[in-house]
Amino acid sequence: MGHPVVANEAENWELADTISQHASEKQSDKTPSTNYKVGFPPRKTFLKEFADGLKETFFADDPLKPYKDQPGSRRFILGLQFLFPILDWGRKYNVNKFKGDVIAGLTIASLCIPQDIGYAKLANLEPQYGLYSSFVPPLIYALMGSSRDIAIGPVAVVSLLMGSLLQNEIDPINNGEEYLGLAFTATFFAGITQALLGVLRLGFLIDFLSHAAIVGFMGGAAITIGLQQLKGFLGIEKFTKQTDIISVMKSVLSPFPHGWNWPTILIGVIFLVFLLVAKYMGKKNKKFFWLQAIAPLVSVILATFFVYITHADRHGVKIVKHIKKGINPPSLELIHFSGPLLGKGVKIGIITGIIALTEAVAIGRTFADMKDYQLDGNKEMVALGTMNVVGSMTSCYVATGSFSRSAVNYMSGCQTLVSNIVMSIVVFFTLLLITPLFKYTPNAILSSIIISAVLGLIDYEAAFLIWKVDKFDFIACLGTFLGVVFASVEMGLLIAVSLSFAKILLRVTRPRTAILGHLPGTTIYRNIEQYPDSNRVPGILVVRVDSAIYFTNSNYVKERILRWLTNEEESLKEKDLPTIEVLIVDMSPVTDIDTSGIHALEDLLKSLQKKEVQLALANPGPVVMEKLHASEFVETIGIDKIFLTVGSAVIKCSHKSNEDV
Template sequence: MPRAVSDGGEHMDSEIASRSSSHRRVDSVQHAGYKVGFPPKKKLLDEFTDAVKETFFADDPLRQYKDQSRSKKVLLGLQHIFPVLDWGRHYTFAKFRGDLVAGLTIASLCIPQDIGYAKLAGLLPQYGLYSSFVPPLIYALMGSSRDIAIGPVAVVSLLLGTLLQNEIDPKKNPTEYTRLAFTATFFAGVTQAALGFFRLGFIIEFLSHAAIVGFMAGAAITIALQQLKGFLGIVDFTKKTDIISVMKSVWKNVHHGWNWETILIGACFLAFLLVTKYIAKKNKKLFWVSAIAPLTSVIISTFFVYITRADKHGVAIVKHINKGINPPSASLIYFTGPYLAKGFKIGVVAGMIGLTEAIAIGRTFAGMKDYQIDGNKEMVALGTMNIVGSMTSCYVATGSFSRSAVNYMAGCHTAVSNVVMSIVVLLTLELITPLFKYTPNAILSAIIISAVLGLIDYQTAYLIWKVDKLDFLACLGAFFGVVFSSVEYGLLIAVVISLAKILLQVTRPRTALLGNLPRTTIYRNIDQYPEATLVPGMVIVRVDSAIYFTNSNYVKERILRWLRDEEERQQDQKLLKTEFLIVELSPVIDIDTSGIHALEDLFRALEKRKIQLILANPGLAVIQKLRSAKFADLIGEDKIFLTVEDAVKKFAPKAAENV
């Protein structure tokens, strides 16, 4: 904490000065024994280089290559692209045992989910299995997360299916629909990889956590409602996703469209799945009960339908899943024609959502195990796997929270668990897919409903409500947008509200009137500290934000309003007239030309009132720009202080002594 200079102050100043001069020349102004630094102005190229480095390369990715031999640099470069070359050197059999168990566990969960998610995306069931074979292998080579489980997920499947069906009817034109899905997957991968390669990952941060919570909850409700078609055995079902259209379609078919055998199968196994989830939640050691429940349900329900031939009594079944591994699909991607732009648009949206979900999941589990993941590296890995996936009959894959949680609890150590899962899916495609012929659609609907219920995070929503009402508005807007309109409109509302919140905070920054805490040299917000006392003859204001063109005029007007309010209070209570306005700038990290013009206007307005403007503790960027704009000369460098206390002692010594 700054304090008044003692008898040894001159010695301290000379020591600091000599130390500074030994490193670099720094102009300064001295106040009360302290120095407000005026660093020399940087060259334009250096200033630009520093700004780019801090924006895109804050983690200094090249530092590890310094002072290394050429062969070492090549090895480090390959390890940066393929982290498996790093952690693979230390891989042990003990780790493999954990990865083997985890991989087998998530495979039992992913196989039935993948079939259901493919139907959710409007694709044939085998495409869901394809998407859990190739992408996990690519991610295991390039990803940096140890816990994330890769494959199709409910939200992205719904989003992709909704956007694709807006362009092509999958029943009338199944081939074109599938080709557009591959095209969208390709551009989703390109988007993800480009964001990581150009280190633009900060773009996804513009979607606030609150908006994501609301969007995910709304998507979960929408997905569950979509499953009523298979759960109730309805044939004629609406293509719209909003809750009103879905409920109208459900009630329209209540007398002649519902199938009681289908409902019985779906209800029984949904209850079974929910009970196993409850058991796993109560006892973490029994997580495997919930993990194997979907595959168990598929096996039992398929066997039941086969022996009873329930499919002849109106129970809808999967019927056919192509046998064999992923066929090549690079030639099916639209690189020309009218569907190119449509595929690009859909791919960008799906890629951003998939990226947001995967990065959030990766960071969550990395924090739980106390290791770090490289966000940009993750984006490149996810993008690459989707680009390769689009050429091998896969649709958009990303990190699944439910499978990643099971992977974590099953004791995975590395991404080898994804490889194990992929091998199991391969064996399924080669050997077992014909056995899914009699799998009822109702069981797939029950599996999806039980899976998406976990996306409704009501505890976090309640916490958001208690902490920040504006955040809760973003959460609510995204939720209702998805539920009552569509997934894409819900996403748009989430983005708009998130950006609106940023703009509101940027254009209307907080300011505070400061007072002195008795018997200290500390000045704090009088609203937060009622015991803080105002300094007679002075108004002290703190600006809690950078001052840019978006808020400069507001900051000036708000400071003048503080001044007017204090002048009215002084007149009413017959107090000492204000002679000094101190602006505390320590929270102001930057200022632009509009901000400087606003300070100049403030200075002139104060001059007319015969009030002196004083600045306290401007930061490095601020003081450099104030000096370049000659504002420091305008108000006088003797009006720029290191602390509010220094300014008070200089211009109101009697008042300071009485504080």
């Protein structure tokens, strides 16, 4: 039954008073909740508390649980299965799964071969190094990885980032061998970084890059990669080494029109349209997913044949010319474990390793959710790190999970990581037998393949959703995007990290607080902004703190509560209504408090005493209650001022105020 509309605020307060009394009588008659007191949790020793916190942070999944109460031989087998999951799921492998994996492996191989050649150029490496990186790393990951769907190999963003960072240190043209050594050194330390994060169970660190920042970074990187491909797409001889849009556009427009090679442009445009149409048809109708997958290889074959029979290379069409035949040569002796290049390799390796890891884990989680299975993030990091360490010793640069290949792998019906093994075998025979056939492959077709591939990294729908949901997130997204496009990939990455940390600091130092009102006909108290029909209780102000209270925000929380109180008192004074006699702080969202937070509560209590306002706390959690008790704040405020719920606090404080009157 509804209440009549009140004519003014004074009548509203009288109505609130009546409702409060009614709720008090109703609760006293039917529920004993007001008789309950907030409990004190059992005290923990320092070592126990430290051990519990350590376990929850690093070992929440209890990795040793399967090994308990097991004989030594069984523990050894379980340990091998943990390191090499293929020993576990391989026992259940059958012919039907193999059929699906073979089809998926052949499909992603047709996609990866032309992509690898192009991505190697992004990293300023010879084409064969892209193929090397799709041979060894997928084999290692198939033995150690836990994702069923991820496809391993070089990816555009990591290739561009690595190439950009490497060429800032060494000229890839004039110092090719040193450049190659630094690339392998960076790959080695990228793998070490990834593996260490997994072994030390520090995978949560990659979550500090927010989703919004990643969306902006990927979109900016896609634009940058696409612009870099204009050199091959337009057949331009001289091109800037800078990646910002202004430098690139100067390099593109200054030689126009005579510096552009029109046969090259014709080849690029024709096959880019073909690739985009194939991609559109593959997304529009899932039955044609294979068209999207084989389109790059078909384009390479047709373009290569066209250049060969027309001798277009004699008319200015740039071709690949030579891809070294044979499988991965060893490269351990090229890795710098000392000297001036060691520090540079470590720095580049850490940056590229974390970006590669972020992309792979995001892809793995996406497909794991789609197929409803669990992905062990720390195990993934160890697997990815190990494959890159081994890869650095076998002439590979940083490999990770590719979203485009993983999507094709998923749609092709892959069942297990055997699809990666099949892909690796195809790349093996390509390196062994077919690479001379790529001699007349035009650079324009590789540019077209890369442009069509990176367009999928521009997720404008996600950016629009970020704008609608959280404006600060959108600022992070846009700032990162603009940093990559107008400055450099490194600057964009720096902006992404900085804005992600800025958001964390803002949320930590300026937590949300709210004034609560009483919902008519209930004993529930909610935010008055969310529930404008809720009523204020006469003489009582209820405030909720929506965060843990630490040294970073304790002063702000205290000052914000006092500001709420001052504003409320001024408003009541203007309307000639009763002043505030009791301040109730709803502590239910406060998960933790430190000594600075307790000190802030003590200061708040002193300030309220000067104003002759009582302080009451409602529903502090076990951790908070334990610390309030240990600091003797409970004795300071009085145990009778700590309540189970806001409703019980209002009832008791209302009765107490009436008795005082």
